[in-house]
Amino acid sequence: MPHVDFKGLEIHYEHKGDKGTPLVVFVNGLSQRTQHWNIYVDYMVKKGYQALSFDLLGQGDSSKPVLGYDFNENQEVLAKLLDHIHEEKGYIMGISFGGIVALKFAIFYPGRCKGILPVSSFSEVDTKLFLEGMNLYKGMVLQGFDFLLDMLMAINFSSEFLKKNENLLPVLRRTSMAYNDYYAIQNLIESLQHFNNFTPELKNIQCPTLILNGEWDHLTPVWCHDVLRQNIKNSRLMIVQHGYHAFTLEFPEITCRIIADFVDQVESERWKGDQSVWIAEDDINSEEIAFSYGNYDHLRRIAIPLEKSRKSVLKRHEQYEIPSHKEQKYSGR
Amino acid sequence: MRLKKLQSLKENEEKTKAFLLRKKDLDAEDQTKIALFLQAVKGTNLISLSQFQMTPIIKEEWTGYRFFHSQFYRELELSTLLVKGTSWSINPxxxxxxxxxxxxxxxxxxxxxxxxxxxxxxxTFLEYLALSHAIMTVISFIRLLPPDRPISGPFWTAIQEIEKNNEVQQQVQVRLLKDEKKEISFSASEEEKENIVYQYREIVEKHFSNFLDFFLA
Incomplete structure (x- = not known):
C-alpha cells in the first residue's frame, strides 16, 4: 500500500496511468476513502490520463492524529504528493470537504493547477449551512458515527438510489465504520471550526474551473456554487440533473464523462471560462455533455425568467450576471 | 511520536477477520475470551472513574465531573450487559x-x-485521559466482523452497545485532551501531550494484539 511521509505522518495514495499524460487528482469528501474513486480512476486511465487518489489525514489508511490538525495542512499534503509522484501540475477534483481543499489548493498553489473541479462545495457559510453542519456534528457527538452516516445517507442520495440499494446500504454503513475512526472524523470536522469565509480570495483562482452541483443538493445548494461562479472569472457552473450532495457516487458514469471532457477541453484549448451556467445531460450517450440553462434563473427551483427573478428579494448577491450563451454549444466544437 | 498502527495488531486484526468470516457463531469459549478481555479493560477504566466520584468533596466546580460521573455508571451498566449477554465457558x-x-x-x-x-x-489525569481514549478507540470487535453479517444475538448486541457507547463517551476524553483551558487539564506542551497519548495508545494496541493472539490460538 503506497504511502508518502508528511511531517512524520503517513499519507496513503493510489496512482495509476502513464507518465506524461494529464493528471487528474481526486480529493475525498468527509467520510470517503481512495476506493470510492475506483470507477473514476479506471475511467481516466482508459481515457489516457493519470489518476491520483489519496486519503486525507484522519481518513482510511492515512495517519489519524489523535490531537487533531490544521485544515490548511491538506493543501500541503497534496503539494507533497505531487512532488512525490514527480508531477508539477494536475487537474484537482474535490467533493464537499475535498472541494474546499481543491479551492484552497488553487489559491495557495496557483502554479500547480491546470484546472479544478470543486463539487458540492462552498467558500462561505450562511446561517442555514452553519446549522446543517452543526446538526451533523452534534448528531455525531451525541449519538455516534453511525448516526452521522445515517444522516449523510439521507442528504447524499436520491430516494430512488436509496430504495434500489436498500440491502446494500447497511453493509456500506458497516464498511464505512470499519475503515473510519470516529475520533479522526471528529478531528476532520473540527479542523473546520475556524473556517472563515474565503470568497474574497476566490478572485486569485485563474485556472479553468468547472463547478459541479447536484440539482437537489440541499446541504450545499446552488447559491454556494454560484458564489464560486461569480468570483472565479475562468469558470463555468454545471448543474447535474437528479443529483444530490454525493451525485459522484450515484451517477459516476455521467460525472466521469464531465471530468474527462473538461480535461480534454483545457488540453485542446477549447475551454471557455465565461461564468456561464449549464445543465449536464443525463444521458451518457448524448452527443453534448451539457446544454444551456437558458433564460431562467438557476438560483430558483421554479422556472422564473431571469428578468422577473432579478427583482426577487431573495437574491443573495448584488452581482448577478450570467453571460448570454443561448446559441453556444458546451463543448465549443 | 508514533502514529503508525502496530504491525502485529494490523496482522492479527486481519487474521481475526478471516476467522470471523469462517466462523459464523462464536461458541462459549470464544465469547468468554472476549468478555473477560473487555471486562478487564472496562475494570481499568472503572477504577479510574471511581476516583472522580470524590471530586465534589473538594468543592471545586469542574465541568468534567458530571461527565465522568455519568461514564462511571454507564460503564457499570455495560459491564453488566456483557455479563448477561455472554455464554460463559466452563473451562477453568x-x-x-x-x-x-x-x-x-x-x-x-x-x-x-x-x-x-x-x-x-x-x-496522572492526562495519562488517564490518554489511556481511556486509547481503550475506547483502539479496541473494536464489530469492525472485525464481515460487514454483511447482521448484528444479532445477546452477545454481539452487547458488544455493539459497548462500542457505540465508546464513541459517545470518548467525547469527554477528546475534549479534555484537546482543551487548553488550564482549569480543566494539566498544563502540558503539545509535544508532551502527544507523547503521553501515543505512549498509552501503544500499550493498548499491544494489549489488543496480544489478546487477538490468545483468541485465535
Missing part, C-alpha cells in the same frame, strides 16, 4: 489464561496510579 484454564493476560495490562498501564487519581490538574 481459560479464566486463568485471561487473568494472566489482563494482569500484564494492569502492570503496563500501572493502573494503581489511577487509584490515587481525581486530581484533574496532574499529569
Amino acid at each position: 484454564f481459560l479464566y486463568t489464561q485471561a487473568n494472566m493476560l489482563n494482569a500484564s495490562f494492569s502492570l503496563q498501564t500501572q493502573v494503581y496510579q489511577f487509584l490515587l487519581g481525581g486530581n484533574y490538574k496532574s499529569r
Whole structure:
C-alpha cells in the first residue's frame, strides 16, 4: 500500500496511468476513502490520463492524529504528493470537504493547477449551512458515527438510489465504520471550526474551473456554487440533473464523462471560462455533455425568467450576471 | 511520536477477520475470551472513574465531573450487559489464561496510579485521559466482523452497545485532551501531550494484539 511521509505522518495514495499524460487528482469528501474513486480512476486511465487518489489525514489508511490538525495542512499534503509522484501540475477534483481543499489548493498553489473541479462545495457559510453542519456534528457527538452516516445517507442520495440499494446500504454503513475512526472524523470536522469565509480570495483562482452541483443538493445548494461562479472569472457552473450532495457516487458514469471532457477541453484549448451556467445531460450517450440553462434563473427551483427573478428579494448577491450563451454549444466544437 | 498502527495488531486484526468470516457463531469459549478481555479493560477504566466520584468533596466546580460521573455508571451498566449477554465457558484454564493476560495490562498501564487519581490538574489525569481514549478507540470487535453479517444475538448486541457507547463517551476524553483551558487539564506542551497519548495508545494496541493472539490460538 503506497504511502508518502508528511511531517512524520503517513499519507496513503493510489496512482495509476502513464507518465506524461494529464493528471487528474481526486480529493475525498468527509467520510470517503481512495476506493470510492475506483470507477473514476479506471475511467481516466482508459481515457489516457493519470489518476491520483489519496486519503486525507484522519481518513482510511492515512495517519489519524489523535490531537487533531490544521485544515490548511491538506493543501500541503497534496503539494507533497505531487512532488512525490514527480508531477508539477494536475487537474484537482474535490467533493464537499475535498472541494474546499481543491479551492484552497488553487489559491495557495496557483502554479500547480491546470484546472479544478470543486463539487458540492462552498467558500462561505450562511446561517442555514452553519446549522446543517452543526446538526451533523452534534448528531455525531451525541449519538455516534453511525448516526452521522445515517444522516449523510439521507442528504447524499436520491430516494430512488436509496430504495434500489436498500440491502446494500447497511453493509456500506458497516464498511464505512470499519475503515473510519470516529475520533479522526471528529478531528476532520473540527479542523473546520475556524473556517472563515474565503470568497474574497476566490478572485486569485485563474485556472479553468468547472463547478459541479447536484440539482437537489440541499446541504450545499446552488447559491454556494454560484458564489464560486461569480468570483472565479475562468469558470463555468454545471448543474447535474437528479443529483444530490454525493451525485459522484450515484451517477459516476455521467460525472466521469464531465471530468474527462473538461480535461480534454483545457488540453485542446477549447475551454471557455465565461461564468456561464449549464445543465449536464443525463444521458451518457448524448452527443453534448451539457446544454444551456437558458433564460431562467438557476438560483430558483421554479422556472422564473431571469428578468422577473432579478427583482426577487431573495437574491443573495448584488452581482448577478450570467453571460448570454443561448446559441453556444458546451463543448465549443 | 508514533502514529503508525502496530504491525502485529494490523496482522492479527486481519487474521481475526478471516476467522470471523469462517466462523459464523462464536461458541462459549470464544465469547468468554472476549468478555473477560473487555471486562478487564472496562475494570481499568472503572477504577479510574471511581476516583472522580470524590471530586465534589473538594468543592471545586469542574465541568468534567458530571461527565465522568455519568461514564462511571454507564460503564457499570455495560459491564453488566456483557455479563448477561455472554455464554460463559466452563473451562477453568481459560479464566486463568485471561487473568494472566489482563494482569500484564494492569502492570503496563500501572493502573494503581489511577487509584490515587481525581486530581484533574496532574499529569496522572492526562495519562488517564490518554489511556481511556486509547481503550475506547483502539479496541473494536464489530469492525472485525464481515460487514454483511447482521448484528444479532445477546452477545454481539452487547458488544455493539459497548462500542457505540465508546464513541459517545470518548467525547469527554477528546475534549479534555484537546482543551487548553488550564482549569480543566494539566498544563502540558503539545509535544508532551502527544507523547503521553501515543505512549498509552501503544500499550493498548499491544494489549489488543496480544489478546487477538490468545483468541485465535
